[in-house]
Amino acid sequence: MTEHALFGEGFAADPYPAYAWLRENAPVRREVLPSGVAAWLVTRYADARRALADPRLSKNPGRHRAADHASGRVGIPGERGANVMTHLLNIDPPDHTRLRRLVSTAFTPRGVAAFEPRVRALADRLADGFAGRGSADLIDEFAFPLPIYAICDMLGVPPEDQDDFRDWAGMMLHTSGKRGGVGRAVKRMRGYLGELIHRKRGALGDDLISGLIRASDHGEHLTEEEAAAMAFILLFAGFETTVNLIGNGMLALLRDPAQLARLRRASAEGEGSLLDSAVEELLRYDGPVELATWRFATEPLTLGGQRVAPGDPVLVVLAAADRDPERFADPDTLDLGRGDNPHLGFGHGIHYCLGAPLARIEGRAALETLLRRLPDVRLAADPRALRWRGGLIMRGLRSLPVEFTPEGDAPSPV
Template sequence: MNHIPTPELFTWEFATDPYPAYAWLRENSPVHRTQLPSGVEAWLVTRYADARQALADQRLSKNPVHHAEDAQGKSKTGIPGERSANLMTHLLNIDPPDHTRLRRLVSKAFTPRRVAEFTPRVQELTDELIDGFAARGEADLIHEFAFPLPIYAICDLLGVPHEDQDDLRDWAGMMIRHGKGPRGGVARAVKKIRAYLTELIHRKRAELGDDLISGLIRASDHGEHLTEEEVVAMCFVLLFAGFETTINLIGNGAYALLRNPAQRELLQKSLAAGDTDLLTTGIEELLRYDGPVELATWRYATEPLEIGGVEISKGDPVLVVLAAADRDPARFDAPDTLDLRRTDNPHLGYGHGIHYCLGAPLARLEGRTALATLLTRLPDLQLAVEPEELRWRGGLIMRGLRTLPVEFTHC
């Protein structure tokens, strides 16, 4: 019997390194009921086998209608501000058949062919951003690199005009900065983004292009039954999910490589030799080791069910802890060790089942391009502060650094 008390969850100390607490939960309380900082009571699923089952269980709905509101008639789940901005009808909040219909329409933008066509633009953006700080010999890799790269990439994919992209970058920054702060700050940013997307869709109708928004408009005009509300919500969630996960993939990945110099050197030598195999397995390992999404987005039990031998009641929120599952020693050898050569790596970093991340191919492309270019152009990159000085954003779903100061030889 383990008499070590349950670790305190969701504190700033926990955010810095949640993995010891998750190890305790896997061992002692793998399906764990807890009160979240918002006051919501939810179940945390931490073992790999249970997590994989829960992610594919159709009795766990993504639709918040299955979760009872609080005494004031308000829900404290989901993306702050999306409800008041009328942005609920997106892929993270719906089930089949609506989910199947909407995913089919938007998946055309993320085919391997389309992503491959986007490769030169991602490389161009990456080089432009590095050019902006390379001569200084120092930079904040979050604000100057990991943050703007996916913002500009997803804006290009959606068809946001270049002259408007900095506005989207500012509003997205408001969402990041207020990740654990006042929900009002996030809600204001969400409303600004919604108003802009609504106006942009109206403009696009007059002059359709080869971008994703134009494709959604064409679909809605040709019998696919996409309402304007669905188009706006879809564009919003693609923007929201498309930038924050990739910011964290690049930031967490760069930090992990800086903290593991032998693995970083191995990758640099591989890249110098023109071998990209290690980069491919390496991105998957970085997603497993300290991935961008700590907890999968909300699910709600539509009927009583059992996970890991624990009874879950109808209406209960369930959060699958991807970060805990991906370090489960029952599935991964030496799970707390970063091994870029790991090939047996069916991690859950981008989920599993019908809600598997639609933009994962684009995120992988951006992650590979960003890290490979950084390590090649700035080969002596190193942390400019002690690791204990870094601060993590501390939000519930995502895991990412606030800043990542680095220094390197001027080039």
């Protein structure tokens, strides 16, 4: 691997050869990132799993060296220095323990499961917009709006305001390399959520924001700022990851006709177990989150034989760990029926993704809907010509053009 292979031209389209080289030759390696920040990259599965659960690696950006932290080069795009909101992605115990416990009382797996019929109905409504046409961009017309409208519905954002969220999310997605645009979108979204929470306090409903307001444990409640921060992070962390899960996953299927046909048969026959395992395998094979969010050493420690100094940033490369041949048989092969699949797509340890149940529901609903409504869907572009958004944490397609027989034109089965 040359010095520029890791973040050079073509890396976003296929980072896996570079990650394989690192995993084999330098599994924990200090690299200067495109932002200019130097960080340790962890690429082997065993090391990654340990790092994700290591309490000596803090999520608090304040643990980073002051010069880099003040420059705004770490954390969530659009948030800098003292303006960083307090949420589950950037705090440690005991604050993290308290907030997660409170939020979990509102964001329960049972409550998320009850939301599934609405996600399926939304997926069908979006497919209505292009299924009769014979072509579509599955990112712009399906993968992007599905999680935005779904999480807005779940949070309790009124229908008349949801297009504003789509616009703000679009600014965050399409200007990911331009801090000004992202910052404006974040500011507008945060301001709106604060106002919405204030309004809902006088008229609680059955939505997630009302649940966050009600959330209590041993007499403790979320503050208004904490509730706004939690609603924001659900939007921020939930929409782009699902866009990428659907886009990356559909591309992987379209490039593997045998696996696509296998899943199409199972879906048509109502074999839900393969749909479930397909979502897990797509998360492992080409997942939406390339690197776990920033961690910072709080004391000297050893990772993969390397000495990490206090304040050093550590980035766990989930995309590399989930293709580690020491853990996964034939890891570069897509196998929708893979049985032993403890992938790290949702993280590990106390920061395991709170939204994992919702992401699974959305991924399953998206696959089932597209296979049912577009039974002969096929890629309408050379895979090498597809353009990728290669942000440091997330990786996904800018567009995914497909063709198919329009609904109503397909021959009736004999």
